[in-house]
Amino acid sequence: MTTSVLFDAQGPRAKQRNILYTVAFVVVLAAVAWWVYTSLDEKHQLDWVKWEPFFTSPQPWQTYIWPGLQNTLKAAFFALLIALPLGALFGIGRLSDHRWVRMPSGVVVEFFRAIPVLILMITANAAYAEFTDLATEDRLLYAVVTGLVLYNASVLAEIVRAGILSLPYGQTDAAKAIGMRKGQTMGYVLLPQSVTAMLPAIVSQIVVIVKDTALGGAVLTFPELLASVRPMSANYGANTIACFTIIALIYIALNFALTSFASWLERRLRRGKKSTGAVVGAGPDGGIKTIGTPNLVTEDGRAT
Numbered sequence: 001m002t003t004s005v006l007f008d009a010q011g012p013r014a015k016q017r018n019i020l021y022t023v024a025f026v027v028v029l030a031a032v033a034w035w036v037y038t039s040l041d042e043k044h045q046l047d048w049v050k051w052e053p054f055f056t057s058p059q060p061w062q063t064y065i066w067p068g069l070q071n072t073l074k075a076a077f078f079a080l081l082i083a084l085p086l087g088a089l090f091g092i093g094r095l096s097d098h099r100w101v102r103m104p105s106g107v108v109v110e111f112f113r114a115i116p117v118l119i120l121m122i123t124a125n126a127a128y129a130e131f132t133d134l135a136t137e138d139r140l141l142y143a144v145v146t147g148l149v150l151y152n153a154s155v156l157a158e159i160v161r162a163g164i165l166s167l168p169y170g171q172t173d174a175a176k177a178i179g180m181r182k183g184q185t186m187g188y189v190l191l192p193q194s195v196t197a198m199l200p201a202i203v204s205q206i207v208v209i210v211k212d213t214a215l216g217g218a219v220l221t222f223p224e225l226l227a228s229v230r231p232m233s234a235n236y237g238a239n240t241i242a243c244f245t246i247i248a249l250i251y252i253a254l255n256f257a258l259t260s261f262a263s264w265l266e267r268r269l270r271r272g273k274k275s276t277g278a279v280v281g282a283g284p285d286g287g288i289k290t291i292g293t294p295n296l297v298t299e300d301g302r303a304t
Helices: 012-042 048-056 059-093 099-114 117-131 136-165 170-177 182-219 226-235 240-274
Strands: 279-282 288-291
Touching: 048 059, 048 240, 059 099, 059 136, 059 182, 059 226, 059 240, 099 136, 117 136, 117 182, 136 182, 170 182, 182 226, 182 240, 226 240
Parallel strands: none
Antiparallel strands: 279 288
């Protein structure tokens, strides 16, 4: 007889009760699904004529969906490209021993982390309209990217700081013992080890960046993916439900691809960390040198 340390084994009455709850939940879920289906069918939202353009004609994809997807990916790419290094910089700055570095970094991170990203986009758009002569489309793109960068860089800074602090302090002590400077300790010891711990949270924030581009379309009329629903629905017989469904599926596919790639990268990084037994030390000129020969570990666990 096996026992669990997490919970007590269920008795006969508990098993019957759980089965009853499961059946009740399935019945309620089926009833809700049937109600949604019948409601949509009564309003003719499931008629084939409303879904046909997405399966028989390239026009809605070429005219509305693809341009909107391009703008979404463009805004998310530039925001990520700027927010990642900024977040790493401020996250490391918050761990600095120097107060003149640590205090301003903390103020910037806490300030922009407390402001909703939508307010940052609106403020950036007003500032660009007042002080620059940018074209409308460029101004909207810059405003969306600016808001995403300011907010997400502050969140990524906390992710970086938490990832570094999650490492045992003995890692820092060991680096000091072999004569590494603070910058070398951070670059060669702490950051490489904390990347794997930070990766799931970073990917989650990347997904947030992709989705938050829709805020620019909802308020600033930035022509991103979700904003394509309104003109597309108006030109194809008020098929709002069909348009939102197609756009939602695109978002799901895009974010699923991101998370799948991140999972693959995390597994690869973990395997890479298990494949070396090299010892890192300080060279005579203050640089880094490898002491000994790395031990390569095969997939079956044997060292070579």
